[in-house]
Amino acid sequence: MRLLTHNMLSSNIKGVANGFPLGLEVQKFVEKQVDFNPDFLKNMFPKIEWKALVTAAKTMGYAELPEEVESSMLESEDFLQKFHHALLELHLEEGALICPETGRRFAVTKGIPNMLLHEDEV
Amino acid sequence: MDCNIQIDMHKHSSTTTHEREKANRGMVLSRMPSRIAQIKLISRHTEVYEPCDDSFALVDALLADRTNLLEHRPTICMEVGCGSGYVITSLAIMLGQEVEGLHYFATDINPHAVRVTRETLEAHGVHAEVICDNLASGLERRLEGMIDVMVVNPPYVPTPEDEVGIDGIAAAWAGGENGRSVIDRILPVADKLLSHRGWLYMVTLTANNPGEICSNMRKKGYASRIVVQRSTEEESLHVIKFWRDADVQVQAREPIITDRRPPMSIMETLLSQLPQLPFWGSSRTRDGS
Numbered sequence: 583m584r585l586l587t588h589n590m591l592s593s594n595i596k597g598v599a600n601g602f603p604l605g606l607e608v609q610k611f612v613e614k615q616v617d618f619n620p621d622f623l624k625n626m627f628p629k630i631e632w633k634a635l636v637t638a639a640k641t642m643g644y645a646e647l648p649e650e651v652e653s654s655m656l657e658s659e660d661f662l663q664k665f666h667h668a669l670l671e672l673h674l675e676e677g678a679l680i681c682p683e684t685g686r687r688f689a690v691t692k693g694i695p696n697m698l699l700h701e702d703e704v
Numbered sequence: 705m706d707c708n709i710q711i712d713m714h715k716h717s718s719t720t721t722h723e724r725e726k727a728n729r730g731m732v733l734s735r736m737p738s739r740i741a742q743i744k745l746i747s748r749h750t751e752v753y754e755p756c757d758d759s760f761a762l763v764d765a766l767l768a769d770r771t772n773l774l775e776h777r778p779t780i781c782m783e784v785g786c787g788s789g790y791v792i793t794s795l796a797i798m799l800g801q802e803v804e805g806l807h808y809f810a811t812d813i814n815p816h817a818v819r820v821t822r823e824t825l826e827a828h829g830v831h832a833e834v835i836c837d838n839l840a841s842g843l844e845r846r847l848e849g850m851i852d853v854m855v856v857n858p859p860y861v862p863t864p865e866d867e868v869g870i871d872g873i874a875a876a877w878a879g880g881e882n883g884r885s886v887i888d889r890i891l892p893v894a895d896k897l898l899s900h901r902g903w904l905y906m907v908t909l910t911a912n913n914p915g916e917i918c919s920n921m922r923k924k925g926y927a928s929r930i931v932v933q934r935s936t937e938e939e940s941l942h943v944i945k946f947w948r949d950a951d952v953q954v955q956a957r958e959p960i961i962t963d964r965r966p967p968m969s970i971m972e973t974l975l976s977q978l979p980q981l982p983f984w985g986s987s988r989t990r991d992g993s
């Protein structure tokens with residue numbers, strides 16, 4: 583699971599008002615090289631919750647992202663490379679996503695998060 | 705849809721059709737290996753839906769529309785109910801990967817299916833983010849309005865309502881009354897997730913009443929057309945493409961004035977095509993029993 587996906591997932595438990603961002607519990611992560619496409623990054627930038635990405639990247643041991651961002655940074659190749667690395671190249675393989683409101687764990691196994699809810703959660 | 709749920713007397717003949725179909729695919733594929741997923745590289749599991757006529761029809765529809773899809777330049781594509789991964793893998797091979805700026809998401813409610821999908825993707829050297837989810841419930845909030853292409857081969861077989869969504873392989877086909885239970889839950893989700901230029905490709909059966917599905921979607925502002933229509937021994941399948949259409953949206957908002965002719969784009973939608981199609985009218989007796 584890429585951090586792009588982490589940035590797009592939220593806790594969907596009934597009654598949870600603020601299910602984003604999910605906490606990250608990392609048991610195993612891998613880095614995989616992904617082809618760089620600056621246009622994609624520029625497209626996605628406005629859609630990304632930046633603080634959530636910074637925190638998630640740090641949890642995965644990557645602390646190079648700036649805390650504060652503005653769109654002018656997209657002109658910088660150096661910034662785009664860091665953004666690319668954090669968003670697409672850090673993969674959570676084993677661990678969990680944690681609902682920020684209830685603490686409920688959503689397991690991540692073989693890189694696949696399981697967002698299925700129990701009957702009493704829907 | 706999968707042969708082993710058909711009534712017994714069809715069982716033998718349909719199995720041989722599927723085997724033949726798969727053999728044919730193998731031949732075609734060995735000649736042009738790079739266009740779609742290869743049957744021999746599809747991962748399998750007893751609880752996971754194997755690529756069948758409906759899966760092939762969907763991939764053929766995507767291939768038929770490939771030039772349009774490439775011109776459309778989608779950023780995010782998504783499959784709901786990915787099963788073996790045959791369709792999302794084919795789409796990723798067909799349209800390209802990250803280097804072209806394309807990204808893929810795939811969900812399935814069956815935990816075996818998502819694992820199998822990941823293996824199928826890896827066997828072909830392509831990537832999609834795979835999530836075990838009921839439709840897209842964990843993604844809906846944040847991915848709203850971001851999906852440019854969505855593909856769905858839903859559980860569409862008419863079954864008793866209580867078979868819908870039960871564990872294991874039955875969830876792959878059980879569609880409840882008229883096979884519409886899951887379809888009718890998918891459409892609002894698709895409407896929410898699709899971007900303003902989003903396209904949806906969905907497999908339906910005649911028994912699902914595709915005309916009504918299209919008319920419901922039209923009320924939400926979508927035009928539609930049949931991309932692939934195919935009759936097998938026991939079912940009549942069509943892959944329908946939906947897209948947001950400004951004229952349809954205007955029409956959907958305004959009450960229709962009787963003496964005004966609808967604009968051409970609406971005339972061209974599926975709604976007006978359906979009555980001319982040969983299977984129209986015989987749906988209940990052919991598939992609905």
Ligand SMILES: C[S@@+](CC[C@H](N)C(=O)[O-])C[C@H]1O[C@@H](n2cnc3c(N)ncnc32)[C@H](O)[C@@H]1O
Nearest residue numbers: 755759785786787812813814838839857875876
């Ligand atoms: C007909 S199979 C199609 C599989 C594959 N896409 C193909 O074309 O071969 C339907 C798939 O939808 C999945 N499914 C059924 N209900 C679902 C739901 N509520 N959310 C996500 N997936 C679902 C099933 O597990 C099954 O894998």
